[in-house]
Amino acid sequence: MRKRNLTINDIAKALNISKSTVSRAIRNKHDINPLTKKRILEYADEHDFHPDIVAQSLRSRSTKTIGVIVPAYHIPFYSNAICGIQDFAMKMGYNVMICHSNEQYEIEIKNVDALLAANVEGIIISVARDTEKNEHIRKLKRLGIPLVLFNRVIEDFKAAKVVVNDYYGAKNMINYLINTGCKNIAHISGPNNILLSNNRKAGYFDALTEAGLLINEDIVLEADFTMESGINTTQKLLEKNEKIDAIFAVCDAVAFGVIKVLKQNRIKIPEEISVAGFTNEPMAELVEPSLTTVKQPIYEIGETASKLLFAQINDPDLPPELCVLDTTIEVRESTRQ
Amino acid sequence: MRKRNLTINDIAKALNISKSTVSRAIRNKHDINPLTKKRILEYADEHDFHPDIVAQSLRSRSTKTIGVIVPAYHIPFYSNAICGIQDFAMKMGYNVMICHSNEQYEIEIKNVDALLAANVEGIIISVARDTEKNEHIRKLKRLGIPLVLFNRVIEDFKAAKVVVNDYYGAKNMINYLINTGCKNIAHISGPNNILLSNNRKAGYFDALTEAGLLINEDIVLEADFTMESGINTTQKLLEKNEKIDAIFAVCDAVAFGVIKVLKQNRIKIPEEISVAGFTNEPMAELVEPSLTTVKQPIYEIGETASKLLFAQINDPDLPPELCVLDTTIEVRESTRQ
DNA sequence: ATTTTTATCGGGAACGTTCCCGAAATCAGT
């Protein structure tokens, strides 16, 4: 139960004027005598008046709130991207409501409903690992809710999207590895229902092909985006006894798993095997050896997603824009020079 | 501008009954004929009716929203604690509005005002590093807003609080270090305007005293909670050329800085110097050597804060409760056996 | 058959705001 706050009616009564006039004064409208306005504002200031945002929302039919759904909150990539989203939203005078799906499709559906129930004016979403269907996303589109997908996007779906150039990022990294003398580069990919996994994998293949290197499908394994899966997959990879001089992981978390297993097996990084990741999480420079990785502009990704969303909110007929941000290669100790 | 949704008035008109009756049916109240109720619910279901949460908020004077303020979003401790807060709040049917102060007092004040403007029914806050004054917190109390402080709390202020046993956590860790043969244990503390810094420092001092070891104030330096400050402080510490066989850092981030500098100086961890931290961030097991640290139940801290807040929301006259959670020692490679 | 109870429903105010429209009152122009 909210405490009873001062309302424009109270002010109106106290100053013996109408609430319409008070409203005009507060919202700095014309149609008002500068003197009465001053009188009202002084009174309001003195008594710490704040217009009730709920009543405003009801009347204006606008909640000034946007929603965000991410797979997991505590993954550094997402908490940093959320920063970018939120900072820009605040500049626009909007609040942000954040949900996490915990990588589960069912929860993601519930999140969507929760945000709809809260009457958000737009939604930014990065889909869960499990999300194969996307009826809940199409529903948003049907309802005409402004929508932006980022990072993990849905391929055959028309909507505003923010991604990085996964293909070229991966390709550049493989080229770099090749330039440092690696010839047998393994790849631990992400789930192939996620677009970015396939794009990065394609970059890997094409870089090898263009360099005239043989492709060995035996050293391309699939993991998800966790360190645990990186550990398991690396163990499987080593058991194959293939000749390997580098491992390119779909993301940093997986690369951390790779490093862990290689060190356990006393394999020297990068002398025997170079390791490269993708994202540049804060941890990347702390692990030993520090991780060479494809650096994503994480904060900007969130910020851009926010910008695209507000562009839609302000002009609902805007055609969906695909925004591809550039990556750079951050060379550290885990790859040979 | 929200899209025009179906309202109870629409249903009333369509079924030729009054909106009061529709409202009763939706909210599953008595005073209604089971048959009409069925008719209404079927119609509502068929047309995908959802009561307008904003109108409900206005009428009930309850927003079903709580606010959270943390120093920085992307610090793993906070993103995990927020998970605990949010999960419990959702169980209670509440939304969560999250702000970050970016460790700045002025922004924290703005955050408080933003949450008040949003009519949150309670606030959970971990104060910024810079926060020396606390007028904005007292204001919340004056306004009668349910309030819970966590992690970084204000000492001389009556309010519900959730902390860990910083004193004993530190003391236990120092005892452990002593047991492994360390005699000259340095401490890099946190800012002394933050209570937990002082408690951990006190645990450090008392453990040394009780073990009959000499206290050397020269090897007790102050940092803030960042890795950078850990780096700088460790360098200063080494320049003193004091005899040191262990460093206990106020938090993991600082400990990571310590490790970095020691490695740069080719000082062997833990053979020459043991290193211990506090918190058990995810990174702690990834650094090399992995970090021995005082493990906090991070998710539970958030969950508990949430529970205390809802206890207050449900009973505003509840006396403020201090909740102290236990820590354990997580032994890894950075300390000798 | 009359009164009392019970079940079911509708009318209307209220939450705090914005906005449309019209009423005064002041002012300028003839």
Place this chain on the structure above:
DNA sequence: ACTGATTTCGGGAACGTTCCCGATAAAAAT
């Protein structure tokens, strides 16, 4: 002094819901 424009303000409806209270009709009690 009379018209017309302009400034300033108030009344009241509306946003979508909940809730109090009274009305009606059916059921039960006398």
